[in-house]
Amino acid sequence: MLxxxxxxxxxxxxxxxxxxxxxxxxxxxxxxxxxxxERRNTQTELDELKSRRNALSKQVGELMKTGKRDEAETVKxxxxxxxxxxxxxxxxxxxxxxxxxxxLLGLPNFPYPEIPTGGxxxxxxxxxxxxxxxxxxxxADQFELGNRLGLFNFEAGVRVTGAGFPFLTGAGAMLQRALxxxxxDVHIREHGYTEVRPPFIVAxxxxxxxxxxxxxxxxxxxxxxxxxxxxxxxGQPDFYLIPTAEVPVANLYREQILxxxxxxxxxxxxxxxxxxxxxxxxxxxxxxKRLHQFEKVELVRIADPERSxxxxxxxxxEAESILRRLEIPFRRKVLPTGDMAFGSAKTYDVELYTPLxxxxxxxxxxxxxxxxxxxxxxxxxxxxxxxxxxxxxxNASGLALPRLVIAVLEQYQxxxxxxxxxxxxxxxxxxxxxxxxxxxxxxxx
RNA sequence: GGAGAGGUGGCCGAGCGGUUUAAGGCGCUCGCCUGGAAAGCGGGUGUGCUGUAAAAGGUACCGAGGGUUCGAAUCCCUCCCUCUCCGCCA
Numbered sequence: 001m002l003x004x005x006x007x008x009x010x011x012x013x014x015x016x017x018x019x020x021x022x023x024x025x026x027x028x029x030x031x032x033x034x035x036x037x038e039r040r041n042t043q044t045e046l047d048e049l050k051s052r053r054n055a056l057s058k059q060v061g062e063l064m065k066t067g068k069r070d071e072a073e074t075v076k077x078x079x080x081x082x083x084x085x086x087x088x089x090x091x092x093x094x095x096x097x098x099x100x101x102x103x104l105l106g107l108p109n110f111p112y113p114e115i116p117t118g119g120x121x122x123x124x125x126x127x128x129x130x131x132x133x134x135x136x137x138x139x140a141d142q143f144e145l146g147n148r149l150g151l152f153n154f155e156a157g158v159r160v161t162g163a164g165f166p167f168l169t170g171a172g173a174m175l176q177r178a179l180x181x182x183x184x185d186v187h188i189r190e191h192g193y194t195e196v197r198p199p200f201i202v203a204x205x206x207x208x209x210x211x212x213x214x215x216x217x218x219x220x221x222x223x224x225x226x227x228x229x230x231x232x233x234x235g236q237p238d239f240y241l242i243p244t245a246e247v248p249v250a251n252l253y254r255e256q257i258l259x260x261x262x263x264x265x266x267x268x269x270x271x272x273x274x275x276x277x278x279x280x281x282x283x284x285x286x287x288x289k290r291l292h293q294f295e296k297v298e299l300v301r302i303a304d305p306e307r308s309x310x311x312x313x314x315x316x317x318e319a320e321s322i323l324r325r326l327e328i329p330f331r332r333k334v335l336p337t338g339d340m341a342f343g344s345a346k347t348y349d350v351e352l353y354t355p356l357x358x359x360x361x362x363x364x365x366x367x368x369x370x371x372x373x374x375x376x377x378x379x380x381x382x383x384x385x386x387x388x389x390x391x392x393x394x395n396a397s398g399l400a401l402p403r404l405v406i407a408v409l410e411q412y413q414x415x416x417x418x419x420x421x422x423x424x425x426x427x428x429x430x431x432x433x434x435x436x437x438x439x440x441x442x443x444x445x
Numbered sequence: 446g447g448a449g450a451g452g453u454g455g456c457c458g459a460g461c462g463g464u465u466u467a468a469g470g471c472g473c474u475c476g477c478c479u480g481g482a483a484a485g486c487g488g489g490u491g492u493g494c495u496g497u498a499a500a501a502g503g504u505a506c507c508g509a510g511g512g513u514u515c516g517a518a519u520c521c522c523u524c525c526c527u528c529u530c531c532g533c534c535a
Contacts, residue, residue, distance in 0.1 A: 044496080047495065057516040061463035064463080082515085
Protein backbone atom coordinates (compact mmCIF):
# COMPACT_ATOMS: atom_id res chain seq x y z
CA MET A 1 0.00 0.00 0.00
CA LEU A 2 1.26 3.44 -0.83
CA UNK A 3 1.46 6.29 1.64
CA UNK A 4 -1.74 8.32 1.54
CA UNK A 5 -0.01 11.48 2.62
CA UNK A 6 2.54 11.19 -0.12
CA UNK A 7 -0.14 10.65 -2.75
CA UNK A 8 -2.04 13.63 -1.42
CA UNK A 9 0.95 15.96 -1.50
CA UNK A 10 2.55 14.78 -4.74
CA UNK A 11 -0.22 13.65 -7.08
CA UNK A 12 1.59 14.32 -10.35
CA UNK A 13 4.84 12.78 -9.21
CA UNK A 14 2.93 9.69 -8.07
CA UNK A 15 1.28 9.34 -11.46
CA UNK A 16 4.64 9.61 -13.19
CA UNK A 17 6.25 7.06 -10.88
CA UNK A 18 3.50 4.47 -11.24
CA UNK A 19 3.43 5.22 -14.96
CA UNK A 20 6.86 3.58 -15.15
CA UNK A 21 5.13 0.25 -14.74
CA UNK A 22 3.50 0.58 -18.12
CA UNK A 23 -0.10 0.24 -17.11
CA UNK A 24 -2.05 3.41 -16.56
CA UNK A 25 -2.65 4.38 -12.99
CA UNK A 26 -3.62 7.96 -13.65
CA UNK A 27 -7.38 7.37 -13.41
CA UNK A 28 -7.32 5.63 -10.01
CA UNK A 29 -4.85 8.17 -8.65
CA UNK A 30 -7.04 11.07 -9.74
CA UNK A 31 -10.03 9.35 -8.22
CA UNK A 32 -8.05 8.85 -5.04
CA UNK A 33 -7.34 12.57 -4.84
CA UNK A 34 -11.05 13.37 -5.12
CA UNK A 35 -12.05 10.74 -2.62
CA UNK A 36 -9.40 11.74 -0.17
CA UNK A 37 -10.61 15.33 -0.02
CA GLU A 38 -14.22 14.27 0.24
CA ARG A 39 -13.45 11.72 2.91
CA ARG A 40 -11.53 14.17 5.02
CA ASN A 41 -14.19 16.85 4.72
CA THR A 42 -16.78 14.30 5.71
CA GLN A 43 -14.73 13.21 8.66
CA THR A 44 -14.23 16.74 9.91
CA GLU A 45 -17.94 17.34 9.72
CA LEU A 46 -18.69 14.00 11.33
CA ASP A 47 -16.27 14.55 14.19
CA GLU A 48 -17.84 17.89 14.86
CA LEU A 49 -21.32 16.42 15.03
CA LYS A 50 -20.12 13.65 17.30
CA SER A 51 -18.44 16.15 19.53
CA ARG A 52 -21.73 18.03 19.89
CA ARG A 53 -23.65 14.86 20.56
CA ASN A 54 -21.18 13.85 23.24
CA ALA A 55 -21.69 17.21 24.92
CA LEU A 56 -25.48 16.94 24.70
CA SER A 57 -25.48 13.42 26.11
CA LYS A 58 -23.43 14.55 29.00
CA GLN A 59 -25.88 17.36 29.54
CA VAL A 60 -28.78 14.90 29.59
CA GLY A 61 -27.03 12.98 32.30
CA GLU A 62 -26.57 16.06 34.43
CA LEU A 63 -30.15 17.24 33.94
CA MET A 64 -31.51 13.83 34.87
CA LYS A 65 -29.41 13.83 37.97
CA THR A 66 -30.66 17.24 39.08
CA GLY A 67 -34.23 16.20 38.38
CA LYS A 68 -34.86 18.59 35.48
CA ARG A 69 -36.76 16.00 33.50
CA ASP A 70 -38.44 18.31 31.02
CA GLU A 71 -35.25 20.03 30.05
CA ALA A 72 -33.60 16.66 29.70
CA GLU A 73 -36.31 15.55 27.28
CA THR A 74 -35.72 18.63 25.13
CA VAL A 75 -32.00 17.99 24.95
CA LYS A 76 -32.65 14.31 24.28
CA UNK A 77 -34.74 15.18 21.25
CA UNK A 78 -32.06 17.50 19.98
CA UNK A 79 -29.43 14.85 20.44
CA UNK A 80 -31.56 12.26 18.70
CA UNK A 81 -31.92 14.49 15.67
CA UNK A 82 -28.20 14.96 15.67
CA UNK A 83 -27.81 11.20 15.87
CA UNK A 84 -29.81 10.75 12.70
CA UNK A 85 -27.56 13.21 10.89
CA UNK A 86 -24.56 11.34 12.20
CA UNK A 87 -25.88 8.02 10.95
CA UNK A 88 -26.34 9.46 7.48
CA UNK A 89 -22.94 11.03 7.39
CA UNK A 90 -21.38 7.89 8.84
CA UNK A 91 -22.78 5.86 5.96
CA UNK A 92 -21.30 8.31 3.49
CA UNK A 93 -17.99 8.29 5.29
CA UNK A 94 -17.63 4.54 5.34
CA UNK A 95 -18.56 4.32 1.64
CA UNK A 96 -15.87 6.85 0.83
CA UNK A 97 -13.38 5.20 3.13
CA UNK A 98 -14.05 1.75 1.66
CA UNK A 99 -13.64 3.01 -1.86
CA UNK A 100 -10.44 4.81 -0.97
CA UNK A 101 -9.02 1.74 0.70
CA UNK A 102 -10.03 -0.46 -2.20
CA UNK A 103 -8.30 1.91 -4.57
CA LEU A 104 -5.13 1.93 -2.48
CA LEU A 105 -5.07 -1.87 -2.24
CA GLY A 106 -5.20 -1.99 -6.03
CA LEU A 107 -2.13 0.17 -6.56
CA PRO A 108 1.31 -1.42 -7.04
CA ASN A 109 4.50 -0.23 -5.43
CA PHE A 110 6.61 2.55 -6.91
CA PRO A 111 9.49 1.16 -8.91
CA TYR A 112 12.98 2.03 -7.74
CA PRO A 113 14.20 4.95 -9.85
CA GLU A 114 17.13 3.40 -11.70
CA ILE A 115 15.60 0.20 -13.01
CA PRO A 116 14.77 -0.32 -16.69
CA THR A 117 11.25 0.24 -17.92
CA GLY A 118 9.19 -1.91 -20.23
CA GLY A 119 8.46 -5.63 -20.38
CA UNK A 120 10.37 -8.87 -19.94
CA UNK A 121 12.58 -8.23 -22.97
CA UNK A 122 14.11 -5.23 -21.24
CA UNK A 123 15.56 -7.17 -18.34
CA UNK A 124 19.24 -6.36 -17.89
CA UNK A 125 21.80 -8.99 -17.02
CA UNK A 126 23.94 -7.41 -14.32
CA UNK A 127 26.28 -10.27 -13.49
CA UNK A 128 27.20 -13.79 -14.51
CA UNK A 129 29.12 -16.53 -12.76
CA UNK A 130 30.57 -19.85 -13.82
CA UNK A 131 31.21 -21.52 -17.14
CA UNK A 132 28.25 -22.92 -18.97
CA UNK A 133 28.66 -26.64 -19.53
CA UNK A 134 28.00 -27.31 -23.22
CA UNK A 135 25.47 -29.97 -24.15
CA UNK A 136 26.94 -33.25 -25.43
CA UNK A 137 25.30 -35.81 -27.71
CA UNK A 138 25.20 -38.41 -24.97
CA UNK A 139 23.45 -36.12 -22.46
CA ALA A 140 19.81 -36.50 -21.53
CA ASP A 141 17.49 -33.81 -20.28
CA GLN A 142 15.97 -33.71 -16.81
CA PHE A 143 12.77 -35.45 -17.83
CA GLU A 144 14.51 -38.37 -19.43
CA LEU A 145 17.07 -38.63 -16.64
CA GLY A 146 14.43 -38.62 -13.99
CA ASN A 147 12.37 -41.25 -15.71
CA ARG A 148 15.37 -43.44 -16.46
CA LEU A 149 16.69 -43.32 -12.92
CA GLY A 150 13.30 -43.54 -11.27
CA LEU A 151 13.59 -40.15 -9.56
CA PHE A 152 10.01 -39.08 -10.06
CA ASN A 153 6.68 -40.34 -11.28
CA PHE A 154 4.45 -37.93 -13.15
CA GLU A 155 1.83 -40.47 -14.21
CA ALA A 156 1.19 -41.41 -10.62
CA GLY A 157 0.85 -37.73 -9.73
CA VAL A 158 -1.79 -37.29 -12.40
CA ARG A 159 -3.64 -40.30 -11.07
CA VAL A 160 -3.51 -39.18 -7.49
CA THR A 161 -4.09 -35.47 -7.93
CA GLY A 162 -3.68 -34.10 -11.44
CA ALA A 163 -1.07 -32.66 -13.76
CA GLY A 164 1.61 -30.67 -12.00
CA PHE A 165 1.69 -32.72 -8.82
CA PRO A 166 4.42 -35.30 -9.41
CA PHE A 167 5.75 -37.82 -6.93
CA LEU A 168 9.45 -37.68 -6.25
CA THR A 169 10.69 -41.18 -5.67
CA GLY A 170 13.77 -42.89 -4.33
CA ALA A 171 16.98 -40.94 -4.90
CA GLY A 172 14.89 -38.11 -6.43
CA ALA A 173 13.12 -37.60 -3.13
CA MET A 174 16.39 -37.92 -1.23
CA LEU A 175 18.11 -35.40 -3.45
CA GLN A 176 15.32 -32.92 -2.90
CA ARG A 177 15.46 -33.41 0.85
CA ALA A 178 19.25 -33.08 0.83
CA LEU A 179 19.06 -29.80 -1.04
CA UNK A 180 16.47 -28.43 1.36
CA UNK A 181 18.49 -29.33 4.41
CA UNK A 182 21.71 -28.11 2.89
CA UNK A 183 20.26 -24.74 1.92
CA UNK A 184 18.65 -24.26 5.31
CA ASP A 185 21.93 -25.05 7.02
CA VAL A 186 23.88 -22.60 4.86
CA HIS A 187 21.46 -19.77 5.55
CA ILE A 188 21.21 -20.54 9.24
CA ARG A 189 24.86 -21.20 10.00
CA GLU A 190 26.61 -18.93 7.57
CA HIS A 191 24.18 -16.15 6.81
CA GLY A 192 22.70 -15.75 10.28
CA TYR A 193 19.09 -16.59 9.54
CA THR A 194 16.59 -17.95 12.01
CA GLU A 195 14.55 -20.87 10.78
CA VAL A 196 10.80 -20.63 10.75
CA ARG A 197 8.32 -23.39 9.98
CA PRO A 198 5.25 -21.51 8.90
CA PRO A 199 1.67 -22.64 8.41
CA PHE A 200 1.07 -23.76 4.84
CA ILE A 201 -2.54 -22.65 4.87
CA VAL A 202 -3.37 -19.03 5.59
CA ALA A 203 -6.37 -16.82 6.28
CA UNK A 204 -7.18 -14.13 3.67
CA UNK A 205 -5.63 -11.37 5.78
CA UNK A 206 -2.17 -12.78 5.12
CA UNK A 207 -2.14 -12.72 1.29
CA UNK A 208 -3.80 -9.33 1.58
CA UNK A 209 -0.79 -8.20 3.55
CA UNK A 210 1.73 -9.51 1.04
CA UNK A 211 -0.26 -8.35 -1.98
CA UNK A 212 -1.64 -11.53 -3.58
CA UNK A 213 -5.08 -10.29 -2.61
CA UNK A 214 -7.33 -8.69 -3.62
CA UNK A 215 -6.12 -8.80 -7.23
CA UNK A 216 -4.53 -12.20 -7.68
CA UNK A 217 -6.70 -14.56 -5.70
CA UNK A 218 -7.28 -16.71 -8.75
CA UNK A 219 -3.62 -17.77 -8.70
CA UNK A 220 -3.92 -19.41 -5.32
CA UNK A 221 -5.73 -22.56 -4.25
CA UNK A 222 -8.67 -21.90 -1.98
CA UNK A 223 -9.63 -24.08 0.93
CA UNK A 224 -13.22 -24.12 2.06
CA UNK A 225 -14.47 -25.69 5.21
CA UNK A 226 -17.42 -27.88 4.47
CA UNK A 227 -20.63 -26.32 5.62
CA UNK A 228 -23.49 -28.76 6.14
CA UNK A 229 -26.00 -25.96 5.78
CA UNK A 230 -24.91 -24.72 2.38
CA UNK A 231 -22.99 -27.45 0.60
CA UNK A 232 -21.68 -26.53 -2.81
CA UNK A 233 -21.94 -22.80 -2.25
CA UNK A 234 -18.63 -21.87 -0.69
CA GLY A 235 -18.92 -18.07 -0.84
CA GLN A 236 -15.89 -16.37 0.66
CA PRO A 237 -12.84 -18.59 0.81
CA ASP A 238 -11.88 -19.51 4.31
CA PHE A 239 -8.20 -20.15 3.61
CA TYR A 240 -5.57 -20.21 0.92
CA LEU A 241 -2.74 -22.63 0.28
CA ILE A 242 0.43 -20.59 0.36
CA PRO A 243 1.97 -19.78 -3.02
CA THR A 244 5.27 -19.09 -1.23
CA ALA A 245 6.52 -19.08 2.36
CA GLU A 246 6.84 -15.33 1.95
CA VAL A 247 3.11 -15.08 2.67
CA PRO A 248 3.06 -16.55 6.19
CA VAL A 249 6.57 -15.39 7.12
CA ALA A 250 6.14 -11.77 6.06
CA ASN A 251 2.94 -11.81 8.13
CA LEU A 252 4.67 -13.20 11.21
CA TYR A 253 4.58 -9.80 12.91
CA ARG A 254 1.50 -8.41 11.21
CA GLU A 255 -0.28 -5.75 13.29
CA GLN A 256 2.68 -5.51 15.63
CA ILE A 257 4.92 -2.69 16.73
CA LEU A 258 8.35 -4.18 17.30
CA UNK A 259 10.23 -2.41 20.07
CA UNK A 260 13.81 -1.70 19.06
CA UNK A 261 14.06 -5.04 17.33
CA UNK A 262 17.60 -4.71 15.97
CA UNK A 263 16.92 -4.86 12.28
CA UNK A 264 17.28 -6.64 10.01
CA UNK A 265 15.41 -9.64 11.29
CA UNK A 266 16.50 -12.50 9.04
CA UNK A 267 14.12 -15.43 8.60
CA UNK A 268 14.48 -18.54 6.51
CA UNK A 269 11.63 -20.93 5.87
CA UNK A 270 11.18 -24.14 3.99
CA UNK A 271 7.72 -24.71 2.58
CA UNK A 272 5.80 -26.33 -0.18
CA UNK A 273 4.28 -23.80 -2.57
CA UNK A 274 0.98 -24.14 -4.37
CA UNK A 275 0.22 -22.20 -7.52
CA UNK A 276 -2.64 -22.42 -9.94
CA UNK A 277 -0.44 -21.30 -12.85
CA UNK A 278 -3.20 -21.16 -15.41
CA UNK A 279 -2.02 -21.58 -18.99
CA UNK A 280 1.44 -22.37 -20.36
CA UNK A 281 1.66 -26.13 -20.70
CA UNK A 282 3.32 -28.46 -23.14
CA UNK A 283 6.85 -29.57 -23.80
CA UNK A 284 8.29 -26.20 -22.77
CA UNK A 285 7.33 -26.86 -19.21
CA UNK A 286 7.66 -30.61 -19.26
CA UNK A 287 9.03 -32.37 -16.23
CA UNK A 288 9.99 -30.29 -13.23
CA LYS A 289 10.02 -26.89 -14.87
CA ARG A 290 6.61 -25.67 -13.81
CA LEU A 291 4.44 -27.37 -11.22
CA HIS A 292 1.32 -26.66 -9.20
CA GLN A 293 3.09 -27.88 -6.10
CA PHE A 294 6.78 -27.34 -5.55
CA GLU A 295 9.09 -26.73 -2.66
CA LYS A 296 11.24 -23.80 -1.81
CA VAL A 297 13.53 -22.38 0.81
CA GLU A 298 12.64 -18.74 1.25
CA LEU A 299 14.54 -15.85 2.81
CA VAL A 300 12.68 -12.95 4.37
CA ARG A 301 14.16 -9.85 5.93
CA ILE A 302 12.40 -7.29 8.03
CA ALA A 303 14.65 -4.35 7.39
CA ASP A 304 15.41 -0.86 8.53
CA PRO A 305 14.20 1.50 5.77
CA GLU A 306 17.54 3.25 5.90
CA ARG A 307 19.45 0.24 4.70
CA SER A 308 17.01 -2.02 2.92
CA UNK A 309 18.76 -1.61 -0.43
CA UNK A 310 21.90 -3.11 1.06
CA UNK A 311 19.73 -5.89 2.45
CA UNK A 312 18.50 -6.64 -1.05
CA UNK A 313 22.06 -6.96 -2.33
CA UNK A 314 23.04 -9.21 0.56
CA UNK A 315 20.05 -11.48 0.13
CA UNK A 316 20.65 -11.88 -3.58
CA UNK A 317 24.25 -12.84 -2.89
CA GLU A 318 23.09 -15.32 -0.28
CA ALA A 319 20.75 -16.96 -2.77
CA GLU A 320 23.50 -17.05 -5.36
CA SER A 321 25.96 -18.53 -2.91
CA ILE A 322 24.01 -21.79 -3.01
CA LEU A 323 24.69 -22.02 -6.74
CA ARG A 324 28.36 -21.21 -6.25
CA ARG A 325 28.67 -23.99 -3.73
CA LEU A 326 26.96 -26.41 -6.08
CA GLU A 327 29.12 -25.10 -8.92
CA ILE A 328 26.15 -24.34 -11.09
CA PRO A 329 26.59 -21.35 -13.42
CA PHE A 330 24.12 -18.51 -13.11
CA ARG A 331 23.36 -14.94 -14.04
CA ARG A 332 21.52 -12.14 -12.34
CA LYS A 333 18.97 -9.91 -14.02
CA VAL A 334 17.31 -6.70 -12.94
CA LEU A 335 13.68 -6.98 -13.84
CA PRO A 336 12.20 -4.07 -15.73
CA THR A 337 9.27 -2.19 -14.26
CA GLY A 338 6.70 -4.00 -16.37
CA ASP A 339 7.82 -7.46 -15.28
CA MET A 340 8.01 -6.98 -11.53
CA ALA A 341 5.59 -8.31 -8.97
CA PHE A 342 2.95 -5.88 -7.83
CA GLY A 343 4.50 -5.10 -4.47
CA SER A 344 8.12 -4.95 -5.48
CA ALA A 345 10.15 -1.79 -5.92
CA LYS A 346 13.12 -3.66 -7.33
CA THR A 347 13.57 -7.30 -8.21
CA TYR A 348 16.57 -9.38 -9.15
CA ASP A 349 15.96 -12.68 -10.85
CA VAL A 350 18.66 -15.30 -10.57
CA GLU A 351 18.75 -17.82 -13.39
CA LEU A 352 20.90 -20.90 -13.41
CA TYR A 353 22.22 -22.49 -16.57
CA THR A 354 21.69 -26.11 -17.47
CA PRO A 355 23.15 -27.92 -20.48
CA LEU A 356 19.83 -29.05 -21.93
CA UNK A 357 17.16 -26.88 -20.42
CA UNK A 358 19.02 -23.59 -20.75
CA UNK A 359 18.43 -20.68 -18.39
CA UNK A 360 15.97 -21.33 -15.59
CA UNK A 361 14.82 -18.88 -12.94
CA UNK A 362 15.55 -20.24 -9.46
CA UNK A 363 15.32 -17.15 -7.36
CA UNK A 364 13.59 -13.85 -7.29
CA UNK A 365 14.76 -11.29 -4.76
CA UNK A 366 12.62 -8.25 -4.08
CA UNK A 367 12.56 -5.21 -1.90
CA UNK A 368 8.93 -4.33 -1.30
CA UNK A 369 10.02 -1.30 0.76
CA UNK A 370 7.10 -0.26 2.98
CA UNK A 371 4.43 -1.44 0.54
CA UNK A 372 3.80 -4.79 2.22
CA UNK A 373 4.40 -3.54 5.74
CA UNK A 374 1.74 -0.86 5.30
CA UNK A 375 -0.74 -3.50 4.20
CA UNK A 376 0.30 -5.80 7.00
CA UNK A 377 0.61 -2.89 9.43
CA UNK A 378 4.05 -4.03 10.53
CA UNK A 379 5.89 -1.31 12.37
CA UNK A 380 8.87 -0.89 14.64
CA UNK A 381 10.25 1.67 17.00
CA UNK A 382 13.83 2.60 16.47
CA UNK A 383 14.18 4.11 19.92
CA UNK A 384 12.13 3.83 23.07
CA UNK A 385 9.26 6.29 23.00
CA UNK A 386 9.88 7.11 19.35
CA UNK A 387 7.24 7.16 16.65
CA UNK A 388 6.41 3.79 15.15
CA UNK A 389 7.54 3.52 11.53
CA UNK A 390 6.90 0.97 8.84
CA UNK A 391 9.65 -1.59 8.40
CA UNK A 392 10.77 -2.66 4.96
CA UNK A 393 9.99 -6.21 3.90
CA UNK A 394 12.24 -8.14 1.55
CA ASN A 395 12.07 -11.65 0.21
CA ALA A 396 14.31 -13.88 -1.87
CA SER A 397 14.02 -17.49 -2.87
CA GLY A 398 16.99 -19.30 -1.52
CA LEU A 399 16.28 -21.36 -3.72
CA ALA A 400 13.33 -22.92 -5.50
CA LEU A 401 13.81 -26.66 -5.69
CA PRO A 402 12.50 -28.26 -8.85
CA ARG A 403 14.67 -26.21 -11.14
CA LEU A 404 17.65 -26.64 -8.90
CA VAL A 405 17.10 -30.39 -9.15
CA ILE A 406 16.97 -30.03 -12.94
CA ALA A 407 20.35 -28.31 -12.86
CA VAL A 408 21.90 -30.97 -10.64
CA LEU A 409 20.57 -33.78 -12.82
CA GLU A 410 21.61 -32.30 -16.12
CA GLN A 411 24.93 -30.87 -15.08
CA TYR A 412 26.12 -33.73 -12.90
CA GLN A 413 25.12 -36.53 -15.28
CA UNK A 414 27.87 -38.93 -16.34
CA UNK A 415 28.36 -40.57 -19.67
CA UNK A 416 27.43 -43.93 -18.13
CA UNK A 417 23.96 -42.62 -17.31
CA UNK A 418 24.52 -42.10 -13.61
CA UNK A 419 24.52 -38.79 -11.78
CA UNK A 420 27.35 -37.83 -9.52
CA UNK A 421 26.15 -36.30 -6.28
CA UNK A 422 27.61 -32.80 -5.71
CA UNK A 423 30.26 -32.85 -2.98
CA UNK A 424 28.42 -30.60 -0.57
CA UNK A 425 25.28 -32.74 -0.72
CA UNK A 426 26.91 -36.09 -0.02
CA UNK A 427 26.75 -35.75 3.77
CA UNK A 428 23.05 -35.00 3.37
CA UNK A 429 22.51 -38.19 1.36
CA UNK A 430 24.14 -40.64 3.68
CA UNK A 431 27.42 -40.42 1.79
CA UNK A 432 25.89 -41.39 -1.53
CA UNK A 433 28.23 -40.50 -4.37
CA UNK A 434 26.37 -41.71 -7.41
CA UNK A 435 22.72 -41.91 -8.35
CA UNK A 436 22.18 -45.00 -10.52
CA UNK A 437 19.23 -46.81 -11.86
CA UNK A 438 18.10 -48.96 -8.94
CA UNK A 439 18.41 -52.65 -9.55
CA UNK A 440 15.53 -53.25 -7.26
CA UNK A 441 13.00 -50.90 -5.84
CA UNK A 442 9.48 -49.79 -6.38
CA UNK A 443 7.82 -50.44 -9.74
CA UNK A 444 7.75 -47.33 -11.89
CA UNK A 445 4.32 -47.51 -13.53
C1' G B 446 -16.74 -32.14 19.24
C1' G B 447 -19.15 -31.44 24.59
C1' A B 448 -19.36 -28.58 29.42
C1' G B 449 -17.71 -24.42 32.14
C1' A B 450 -14.87 -19.74 32.77
C1' G B 451 -12.96 -15.61 30.46
C1' G B 452 -11.01 -11.75 26.64
C1' U B 453 -10.14 -4.09 29.54
C1' G B 454 -3.97 0.36 28.38
C1' G B 455 3.47 -2.23 28.10
C1' C B 456 1.84 -5.74 32.30
C1' C B 457 -1.61 -6.94 36.57
C1' G B 458 -6.44 -5.57 37.66
C1' A B 459 -11.35 -2.65 38.94
C1' G B 460 -15.54 -1.04 36.41
C1' C B 461 -21.19 -4.06 34.40
C1' G B 462 -25.88 2.40 31.33
C1' G B 463 -24.09 9.01 32.50
C1' U B 464 -18.06 13.24 37.35
C1' U B 465 -14.31 7.07 32.87
C1' U B 466 -10.95 12.82 29.96
C1' A B 467 -10.86 3.86 31.72
C1' A B 468 -10.10 3.57 39.21
C1' G B 469 -5.89 1.37 41.60
C1' G B 470 -1.19 -1.01 41.26
C1' C B 471 3.38 -2.45 38.62
C1' G B 472 6.76 -0.97 34.97
C1' C B 473 8.98 3.11 32.31
C1' U B 474 10.20 8.36 32.34
C1' C B 475 10.86 13.51 34.04
C1' G B 476 11.13 16.68 38.33
C1' C B 477 11.59 17.56 43.72
C1' C B 478 14.20 15.65 47.84
C1' U B 479 19.74 13.61 48.74
C1' G B 480 26.77 14.22 49.30
C1' G B 481 24.95 10.03 46.21
C1' A B 482 21.25 6.32 46.11
C1' A B 483 16.86 3.92 48.00
C1' A B 484 12.34 5.27 49.99
C1' G B 485 8.92 9.25 49.66
C1' C B 486 6.28 13.20 47.02
C1' G B 487 4.56 15.44 42.31
C1' G B 488 3.99 15.27 36.83
C1' G B 489 4.08 12.43 32.35
C1' U B 490 3.43 7.71 29.97
C1' G B 491 -1.09 4.06 23.77
C1' U B 492 -2.63 3.61 18.48
C1' G B 493 -5.25 5.30 14.03
C1' C B 494 -7.75 9.19 11.50
C1' U B 495 -8.36 14.40 11.48
C1' G B 496 -6.19 19.05 12.38
C1' U B 497 -1.69 22.63 12.63
C1' A B 498 4.09 25.76 10.28
C1' A B 499 4.43 23.13 14.88
C1' A B 500 1.13 22.76 18.81
C1' A B 501 -3.60 22.88 20.88
C1' G B 502 -8.00 20.67 19.78
C1' G B 503 -11.67 16.96 17.68
C1' U B 504 -12.89 11.85 16.93
C1' A B 505 -12.55 6.53 17.14
C1' C B 506 -10.56 2.23 19.61
C1' C B 507 -12.02 -1.96 26.41
C1' G B 508 -11.39 -9.53 21.21
C1' A B 509 -14.31 -8.54 16.04
C1' G B 510 -18.86 -7.14 13.75
C1' G B 511 -23.97 -5.69 14.23
C1' G B 512 -28.15 -3.89 17.41
C1' U B 513 -30.85 -1.17 21.61
C1' U B 514 -30.27 4.00 23.73
C1' C B 515 -30.08 11.00 24.04
C1' G B 516 -25.64 8.30 25.76
C1' A B 517 -22.48 1.52 25.64
C1' A B 518 -16.23 -1.08 28.21
C1' U B 519 -21.06 -1.82 30.69
C1' C B 520 -27.44 -4.35 27.94
C1' C B 521 -28.85 -7.75 23.45
C1' C B 522 -27.35 -10.80 18.95
C1' U B 523 -23.59 -13.20 15.80
C1' C B 524 -18.65 -14.61 15.23
C1' C B 525 -13.38 -15.26 16.75
C1' C B 526 -9.85 -16.45 20.35
C1' U B 527 -7.78 -18.08 25.26
C1' C B 528 -7.97 -21.13 29.72
C1' U B 529 -9.91 -25.61 32.66
C1' C B 530 -12.22 -30.43 32.40
C1' C B 531 -14.02 -34.38 29.10
C1' G B 532 -13.98 -36.78 24.23
C1' C B 533 -11.24 -37.70 19.64
C1' C B 534 -6.54 -37.81 17.24
C1' A B 535 -0.67 -37.90 14.38
